[in-house]
Amino acid sequence: MAQTIDITLTTNKKEKPPENKLGFGIYYTDHMFILDYSVEKGWYDPRIVPYQPITLDPAAKVFHYGQTIFEGLKAYRTKDGRIQLFRPQKNFERLNRSNARLSIPDVDGELALQALQELVRVDQDWIPSAPGTSLYLRPFVIATQAALGVAPSTEYKFMIIMSPVGAYYAEGMNPVKIYVESDHVRAVKGGVGEAKTAGNYAAGLNAQQAASEKGYSQILWLDGVQRKYIEEVGSMNVFFKIDGTVYTPSLNGSILAGITRDSIIHMLKSWDIPVVERPITIEELYEAGANGTLEEAFGTGTAAVISPIGEMNWQDKPLVIRDGSTGELTAKLYDTLTGIQNGDIEDPYGWTVEVKQ
């Protein structure tokens, strides 16, 4: 049942940035959504208000104990002027799995989706339409109780902010160089790796900076226990086509269950291309590289959708994939999935959700 979301419109609309200068997560739209939580009232007061700073006690738990989770998805403007979301229910299912791991109370997924659609509708002028652009949507929950005892917060805010984002491949698809990290780890079984929570990203900043100074744009993370199983690439899941079969690490408790990952697996299956989820070691990848069976490699995630991998470096051993060119299947997956997302291609999977204008 639809709840009433209170809407306060801004009287002071911002100027929109040029669509060829959007970047990622730099500009924010005119409005945002807020929902409050207290132990006594549960979640209350859903409202859309002008985008504005939030005011928190300096003792708010989010600052000290990191009790926070987030989501990321996109709204697309189709050529015929409609607005589409891509599998948004999946994001709110994952949001609540993250919530459970972080001892944060469940958010009503239906209300969250309603709020998301309403907010996108209110700020629909912000959805860019140049090829490859979209409106990035960031739902998140923060613990706001002002108390320094280490215990779950009694107060939270669920919010949604939105940012118009640029084309990831403005100059055409460009395979990335990735650095296989042997020192730091992102997550470990029993930890919070499968939750989309702030601490996972903080833990990766150091290694990411070091890799970028060496000329690599992303980190490939190995598992924290044996340091040999491939986990993820930066904020992406990762796939390898070896001898005609596509492999991706199984969801083992320390990997984020990407919605793009799930979609790619579905698409491959529907195309009758063999796809296998299993633990993959970095050694076997290098072997496949050496014996010529490593045909393609790519990362998957909401931001880039698909990112071809052209080169890896593990313990100073380089592994060049396809001479650094984008694979055929990689390109086909990218074209099809982005086509479905932006409405250029009919959606055979029932994944897109239209936002009423």
Next chain:
Amino acid sequence: MAQTIDITLTTNKKEKPPENKLGFGIYYTDHMFILDYSVEKGWYDPRIVPYQPITLDPAAKVFHYGQTIFEGLKAYRTKDGRIQLFRPQKNFERLNRSNARLSIPDVDGELALQALQELVRVDQDWIPSAPGTSLYLRPFVIATQAALGVAPSTEYKFMIIMSPVGAYYAEGMNPVKIYVESDHVRAVKGGVGEAKTAGNYAAGLNAQQAASEKGYSQILWLDGVQRKYIEEVGSMNVFFKIDGTVYTPSLNGSILAGITRDSIIHMLKSWDIPVVERPITIEELYEAGANGTLEEAFGTGTAAVISPIGEMNWQDKPLVIRDGSTGELTAKLYDTLTGIQNGDIEDPYGWTVEVKQ
């Protein structure tokens, strides 16, 4: 060289809570310290201002990517009316080690100490004087840049807030029951366990809640790789006296280097009691329990200083220590260390720092 810290005093002092109802981290003093950072200016504008909410963009990185670290220490009011800090330089050394791990720029330790002393001086009326009470000091850094790209922030705030805290053992020292966690892990080698950063605490909330529902007040964490080495107990380091020797897990990269831990090791050495830092398995602890050589067990940390452990539970096997009573050495360490901290005992180690009033 002392820097100039701008001071704005409140015109509206709060009422102080009764000293027998302080709890931990519930009440905050009248003022706080802030220091800002930008890439262009470095750290700038050190100031003491009335305690007040802070205003941040909802896209501030601390909310999304957990780039934040903190410290915790105490100020004590001595019987003769002086104010003492305990090894505060150590906290700012650790703060900068945490900063480095989280890709946060170094804070000038001298300025931080000066700010801490100045803030304590300004709010000195807030230092409680009932036995066991103190003023808890919480320096912390948060990433404030409004940007959703996963990269270190270009803006930060370093702040200090303060909270009068109650006697931990208002009813006398009471050994705690701890639950040995076999499912979740707090940290792993290569992660951020040795940094005092928010995500480590968020990761532990779930297990802590489950343990508390089973009647245990703390979690004992095992290592994330082999799940057999003892790491920490809640927010405390841990010590075991076995057959006359005191053992504590060595600093292995996933354990926080506690300042209380370091102080206890120093004290034991100066008392000629053998103390050994090495990896300790949970099995050997249970063996020592079974063969009668496990003489005492206690946690160490700023909040409780020393917390005797009366009982453990690992995989449904209970291990009762000393019939649940506090050990002699545990009590002596507690009395001596708290005595030094609150000024009842002369400080032979040069650990205390007096705050000018």
